[in-house]
Amino acid sequence: MKKQPGKPVTLAHIAAAAGVTPMTVSRVINESGYVNAATRERVRRVAREMNYRRNGLARGLKRQRTETIGLVLGDIANPFAAELSRGVREILEQRGYTLFICISEHSAKEDVQAFDSLADHRVDGVIVATRASRLGNERLQELIDAGIPVSLIGRDFRHPHADLVTADNLKGGYEATTHLIKLGHRRIGFIGVSLTKSVGLRRFQGYLEALNEHGLLIDEKLIVGNRDGNDQMPGYSTEEMGHDGMTKLLSMKKRPTAIFARNDFTAVGALNAIQQAGLSVPRDVGVVGYDDIPLASHTSPPLTTVRQPTREQGRVAAEFLLRRIEDGHDRPRAEQVFDCQLVVRESTKSDRIKS
Amino acid sequence: MKKQPGKPVTLAHIAAAAGVTPMTVSRVINESGYVNAATRERVRRVAREMNYRRNGLARGLKRQRTETIGLVLGDIANPFAAELSRGVREILEQRGYTLFICISEHSAKEDVQAFDSLADHRVDGVIVATRASRLGNERLQELIDAGIPVSLIGRDFRHPHADLVTADNLKGGYEATTHLIKLGHRRIGFIGVSLTKSVGLRRFQGYLEALNEHGLLIDEKLIVGNRDGNDQMPGYSTEEMGHDGMTKLLSMKKRPTAIFARNDFTAVGALNAIQQAGLSVPRDVGVVGYDDIPLASHTSPPLTTVRQPTREQGRVAAEFLLRRIEDGHDRPRAEQVFDCQLVVRESTKSDRIKS
DNA sequence: AATCAATATGTTAACGTTAACAGACTGCTT
DNA sequence: AAGCAGTCTGTTAACGTTAACATATTGATT
Known part of the structure; x- marks a missing residue:
């Protein structure tokens, strides 16, 4: 039984099919507020049948947060980046955030592009693990000033409202x-x-x-x-x-x-x-x-x-970021330096x- | 001169400051339609001063596309993944798309999570380079049936409306x-x-x-x-x-x-x-x-x-995907097999x- | 002077969702 | 019998943007 891939299913479609209003469907999907058990089941069934996927754009627009974090890496080919992202994901996952990774290929221009893309799509925060550059630092400054939570890993750049994690x-x-x-x-x-x-x-x-x-x-x-x-x-x-x-x-x-x-x-x-x-x-x-x-x-x-301690750096950077997201832009900079080991x-x- | 990081700037704010309507500002930002040269300059200046960044959520919601592509990788630590993503980016960039990468850590569960995250956030298409799994394949099937353009790299999974690139x-x-x-x-x-x-x-x-x-x-x-x-x-x-x-x-x-x-x-x-x-x-x-x-x-x-030919596989997968995005879901499967070289x-x- | 095309701006409504509020009904307490 | 808390559902408006249409204004053409 293949669905015709016409317009994607919306809350309104489900609501119509289940004989309720979109708001009730929303409540079922998000498990918020009161919904009658029978209604809930019916809505769930219909949503499942219609293969409903919620629209993150509309949701994010309305709620003013996307539960999404961006990670900017210089490249992808090395265990260092892998461990870092693993650490980040460990923390984000258990807090219900989704991670999107951007690669700058170690170019300042693409660094800036990555920042812009992530900012445009309204991630709730950005973790930056690329090396410093003039262009990149300038834009980073703007991002942070604009109130986007930023956490830095091993980047030689300081801002009173961006957290910093480094190895010594x-x-x-x-x-x-x-x-x-x-x-x-x-x-x-x-x-x-x-x-x-x-x-x-x-x-x-x-x-x-x-x-x-x-x-x-x-x-x-x-x-x-x-x-x-x-x-x-x-x-x-x-x-x-x-x-x-x-x-x-x-x-x-x-x-x-x-x-x-x-x-x-x-x-x-x-x-x-x-x-x-x-x-x-x-x-x-x-x-x-x-x-x-x-x-x-x-x-x-x-x-x-x-x-x-690479993974640990990822973890701490993620924790710093989430704390900043919760506490708001005014939180003073947190900084942690990890020791290296010969x-x-x-x-x-x-x-x-x-x- | 630091901006107060209050509510993010919107078209309406700029419009008010420049003495025009949001629509005119939109035209300036997107370089579409007629705008008087003087007005354009003024709006540009104000936008720059206010450090405006367009809201990709609202934009995507209204336009029903985000100019965004998702790439799902099993892991990030190897040159193979790096080359693949490089190939993909080469093509996407020149066509104005942004790439977001998700990592599944070679787990079927996280494979599915990656698909869902990307679908929820309404990427225009997904390139999948993870190994096949029962769970993953099931969800992939649903995605494709729901009309989301999908291009596969080296994944042992076939669908009449998903393109496929492999090495032999x-x-x-x-x-x-x-x-x-x-x-x-x-x-x-x-x-x-x-x-x-x-x-x-x-x-x-x-x-x-x-x-x-x-x-x-x-x-x-x-x-x-x-x-x-x-x-x-x-x-x-x-x-x-x-x-x-x-x-x-x-x-x-x-x-x-x-x-x-x-x-x-x-x-x-x-x-x-x-x-x-x-x-x-x-x-x-x-x-x-x-x-x-x-x-x-x-x-x-x-x-x-x-x-x-890893990078080439990435390129071709991206090209297939963009073609599918333009032509629509009904396009029959494209498939390309690359020779390996001892x-x-x-x-x-x-x-x-x-x- | 009337007509027309090009230029410039504005108005309206909608994309899909949810916060905030408002009813209506139930059963329980006093 | 009135009052009240708890449960269930609905209505409205807004998030920020832009497609589609509408309205002026300008200058050139007949």
């Missing part, structure tokens, strides 16, 4: 680098940033800080990014960057004895380049990654890396360092 | 397995399915078919999945499955000389398990993966795998096979 990646980068220094390394490379633009990446700043603090010179030749100077590439293609960057470093007369990679994918690329060059990890070169993706414990050798595996085990 | 994974699995057979392998394992439930995975069927066709016995002991028999895990954690499965296979008295892994992540896990056991790839065990993720060319040894790398190079 400065400290993470610092500790990763210090770990290498303590193993005796003196020439430590960094793969994943281009010095052509000012670098806001916290883990990189931690790297610089650690070198400084231990009296090591910062050698710009040991810092490599990808060719076009775009440090906003989708995570999954950064293996390439790690491979190329490492190859470049290995071809130097005085090559580094260890490298710190911007993320685990980059580190895996580096790992491979080292092995291809006939060298061994960690004997010839020590490698540290970042993020502790599942793959990190399955490389050979397993990767030393820095873990951040995970030492085989890729840095050696203590025999060649100068 | 049966052939892909067949060719991968045949490749191993031609190299002389006779004991070929498969990692990634549990035989406790009927297996609909096409690439696995291709594996079975190839064995059959070459007169090889199918040994159920060589087919391993993960512990709990759930073959719908998020892609990113399947390294674990590959590792554990391979370890199990290696502990057999007559271990396989090659394995075909459900996807590249699984293959990487297997690779690692082999190396941990002190064996070598491809000398002792040949390994074939599936998907050709960027990582596959950066493992050691680089992975033989099967590539499918990519031979180092992980199967050997021809010295131990019996």
